[in-house]
Amino acid sequence: MIRCCGLSHRYDERLALDRLDLQVGSGEAFAFIGPNGAGKTTTIRILATLLEPSEGEAFVAGFSTLDQADEVRRVLGYMPDSFGVYDGMRVWEYLEFFAAAYRIPRGERQRTVSDVLELTELGARRETNIEHLSKGMRQRLCLAKTLLHDPQVLVLDEPASGLDPRARIDLKELLRELTRMGKTLFVSSHILPELADFCTTVGILEAGRLVACGRVEEILRTVDQGRSMRVRVLRDLEKAGALVEEFPGSSRVRVQDGVLLFQFEGTLEALAELAEGLADQRLGLIEFAEARTDLEDVFMRVTRGVVS
Amino acid sequence: MRGSGVRRILDFLLDNPILIKELRIGLRERKIFLLQSLYLVILGSATAMFLFSASAPSDLLELPEQGRLLHGILFWSQLTMVILITPSLTCGQISGERENHSLDLLRASRLRTVEIVLGKLGYALAYVGLLLVSSLPMVAVVFLLGGVAPAEVVAAFGVLALVAALAGLLGLFFSAREHKTSHATNQAYGVLILGFILGISALPGLVEGLSQGQTLGTGILAIPLWLYLLLNALCLAAFLFLKIQNHLRRRVAHESWLGRLFLGSWLANCGVLGLLMTTGNSWSDPELVAATWCAALVVALASLGCFLDPRPFAAPREEALRRSGLTFRPGFWIGVLLAGLALIAGAQATLGASLAQVVSTLGLCAGMLVFFSWVTRGLHALLGGRPRFAALYYSLLSAILVLPTLPLAAEPSAPSFWLGLQISPLPAVWSLWDDMPQVHLAGLELDLPSACMLCWLGLAALVGALRLWRRTRSGPEA
Structure with missing residues (x-):
């Protein structure tokens, strides 16, 4: 549904995007993550036909963003990270304006506006002036605008930025609902746990280059050769750390919030031997378990904090 | 079928x-x-003051004179x-949409840039229309006094709408160009004030010429002055309209430099026109004809270039063009301009050409550069974006612009050459030059500037046709 072929973009002398190759299948929820200045917004603006790449080409639903911009706009809904609404308009007027801008026939506009208001739970605010809406409500309004022309692909740039926890949960539910409706989602966000809940695939961008792409488990398999382990002891954490470090197959030993974390490559028997060794040292072993790896761990492991 | 067409429009x-x-x-x-109230208060006050201060006419025949005077006062106040x-x-x-971060939402929608520009302009014109309609009761007072035909009032409203x-x-234009509304406002009013200062000297001559129904030029060249002014205004409007669209799409450095060059030349032409008018020249003076034709021609050429703009088609190559360093560095264009100036100044010193001739020829060159830049972009899109090719092509273009001035040194009847160079694309004035170098092109015997112009137009048409062909050929990716 989305395909980027050797996409590069340069702002004067700065290379923001460096030969990006990317593919997102139909119906997928794709999390596009990366540190600030990695090139996420540049990629999104190219997909939304707002920016022309210096090199390469991008396709949305088979249409080129360069030569078939109007076709791309027909099938793509774009929600930018920062957007303005028109004070002095009512909610329904705003949506009707964009319905006309997306070439929805005049006779169908009212019904379409009512449908998206219902989907985004803004029906009660239909007659409200936009300047009286909260930040979360405005975010919903922008999403409602994005859904007006029933796009197959939704490109959302930091949709949850600036929202309070409740509004974030509501937005996440809404996005989950959209994935259930079969929409292809391309979402960039800094709040990784939110993305992990509903995104099926992930792409990690750093300094304009895609450093990892695929399902979270697949990326983990390539990044981690072995298991992530966590150990808690009541006494002498340093000694426990030294013991683990000396044991064959252990690597990346570190202490985080009073917990000893490390990677282990070896058989289950070897792992059991290590556990018994720790227990024999009488350090007060209270936990020896495999750590659950989430999107944040993956992100931290594959990126080095480099900005383009 | 016709009904549906009209309905679509x-x-x-x-x-x-x-x-x-909006x-x-x-x-x-x-x-x-508040603005509308102020507008009506000012017009109402002007009408009331005129009616109360006007002395009672001793003869009824003085009333039409007073009507004409009131009409003038109202027209100039409204203008x-x-x-x-x-x-x-x-x-x-x-710029307000940019400041509000809502321009991207419009650009990402299915609205075309032409719709955005027309919608924004339409709002302003609708409001001005409202002002003009609401002033009708005051304008109608003129008919009580007489002396002004309804057609003149309608014409005055037409002029106001055009202005x-x-x-x-x-x-x-400035709003599309600038990121801040305050900058756009300052620049727009700055240009208006400058235009007012420069134009005020030519205003009495123009008003007199218009009221007497004078024509510009003689013989087959003669066109009514009002038509000339109207065409010029329409060309300028088309140019601004297209520039706004281009700014909404994307900024391109070398085009903005060419745009400045073009506008500078056009204003210089207008300045020369005003200067000649104030020094008591006749409308039929050949130098004035040359200068005015050239002013119109530059705008027409630039507008034609805009229509042929292969921007979306050539865009992927833009980076290669920019990297070539030729189009991005203003120094290059200043160098081209200075070289042209030196050549022309040399020619002027040798042949004694007038200031009007030099300025109008410079204007023509600027127009040509604008035109060529678009053609070049199209060629780049077709043939590839190699920097060396860009350098070669721009050098050739500069040579084409400069070469026609070289025979001047050996040409005995230089003034007619200057005139011919300036007005060559107009078939109506071919008869003006007899001593031009002749060339044979596809069986036709043409003078050199006309042949050049035909070649350039042919090239532009070819690029346009290829662009259309590529557009129609490209379908959804398999």
């Missing part, structure tokens, strides 16, 4: 989402009603206010 003009949105938001603002009000309505239209469109486009 009406839908395009009246069901414009931007126009409806009317919805704009007409809810308090300042709109001044329209010029002042319209840019204030358009200066913040696009409003031009002033609105000027405001929109």
